[in-house]
Amino acid sequence: MKRKPCSDSLAVKTSHVLPPDTNYHGTLFGGTLMAHIDDVAAIAAVRHCRKAVVTASTDSVDFLEPVKEGNSICVEAFVTYTRNTSMEVFVKAVSEDLLSGERKVCATAFLTFVAVDEDLRPIPVPEVYPVTESEKLLHEGAKERAELRRERRRNSKEFAARFGTSYPWNK
Template structure:
């Protein structure tokens, strides 16, 4: 497979924040933004792999500034790193106060996607290479994030095994 630059996977979505998208504080629902992040990141992953993908993890979603009703929100994503069948995707969301033009990075996130074949089995993806200084920074630090993901996933599996399918307070209280 031929290597591809990070820029080939760039996906962008801009939306107007309307009243149904907001909470009682007049700011964008975090879950709405998280859905947009997953959607745009998945498009970037498919653009890179040209295969169907599934979300394997969301490492972090850091909300840095509120997004107010009437603002626009622009979600941008691109593949930063690949490993056999998986792709790390960086996402940045920028809010803009449309009447003043003031813009702020409101959210950053890292997600991992796995490319799958027609049977839902993981399938290889092309390598990605960075071109800009920011892409190089994200690419160089990706193995550290991958190791953190691996540890976190192991811890999550351990908790899932320990809690099982029953409510933990039922089993511990013998109810």
């Protein structure tokens, strides 16, 4: 498989924040922003490998600034690192006051996707390589983030085993 630069996977989506997208405070629902993030990140992952993908994990989504009704939200994503069958995708969301032009980074996140075949079995993906300084910074930190994900996944499996499928949990 041919290596690909990070920029080949860039995906961008801009949406107008309308009243149905907002909460009681007139700001974008966090879940709506998370749906935009997953959507654009998945597009970036598919662009990189040109295969079907599934979301394997979403690291913490850090909401840095509120996104107000009437603003636009622009979500950008690209693949920063690959392993055999998985891809780390960095996502940045930028809000814009369309009347003043003021722009703010309102959220960042890392997601991991796995390429799959028709039977949903993992399949290999091309290696990605960074070109810009920002891409290199993200690429260099990817192994450490991957180890943190593995640890978090181990903890999640322990919680799942302990609490099971029924309530109350303390039977």
